[in-house]
Amino acid sequence: SSGINAEYGKSVKKGFEFTLMVVGESGLGKSTLVNSLFLTDLYNAREIIPSKDRIKKTVTIETNCVEIEEKGVRLRLTVVDTPGFGDALNNEKCEEAIIKYVSDQYEFYLQDESGLNRRNIVDNRVHCCLYFISPYGRGLKPIDIKFMKSLHDKVNIVPVFAKADTLTKAEVQRVKTRVLKEIE
Numbered sequence: 001s002s003g004i005n006a007e008y009g010k011s012v013k014k015g016f017e018f019t020l021m022v023v024g025e026s027g028l029g030k031s032t033l034v035n036s037l038f039l040t041d042l043y044n045a046r047e048i049i050p051s052k053d054r055i056k057k058t059v060t061i062e063t064n065c066v067e068i069e070e071k072g073v074r075l076r077l078t079v080v081d082t083p084g085f086g087d088a089l090n091n092e093k094c095e096e097a098i099i100k101y102v103s104d105q106y107e108f109y110l111q112d113e114s115g116l117n118r119r120n121i122v123d124n125r126v127h128c129c130l131y132f133i134s135p136y137g138r139g140l141k142p143i144d145i146k147f148m149k150s151l152h153d154k155v156n157i158v159p160v161f162a163k164a165d166t167l168t169k170a171e172v173q174r175v176k177t178r179v180l181k182e183i184e
Helices: 002-014 028-038 096-114 142-151 169-183
Strands: 016-023 063-068 071-079 129-131 158-161
Touching: 002 063, 002 129, 028 129, 063 142, 096 129, 096 158, 129 142, 142 158, 142 169
Parallel strands: 016 071, 016 129, 129 158
Antiparallel strands: 063 071
């Protein structure tokens, strides 16, 4: 029992690292949700890209780090954003950059763990992916299914019904039922 308490004390003193990835089309409320969840303003200087430019844009990976402390417990939160996902006319391979990023982070961590100096390893592996599903349309799009199938064995995916607060309870239930059928 005292060993557990000592380990707990060391962990709390050192702090924790958590990497959250947010994926979804532009305008679904990703930035708003992240800012609200962590009471921070990670996206205060974000440039809004006109829609005519977004249709040609490719997926990029952007990371934002913030240190949060609550009741003496420190958290280094890294939010990995994926602007451009699902915004192009041809979204054929838009998940590839994301899959490569996730895989690369695991590879970097493994290399660090295998090295001689393991004291100050930074864990940038993606721990959770919030995947935003558009409320407009008839459920999942082919891009949604393809993305979740290609990433589900690498990271925990939490599907988020974007802008669900604009739907009635009956509409939310219909969307949930339809999505669950499509995922199976």
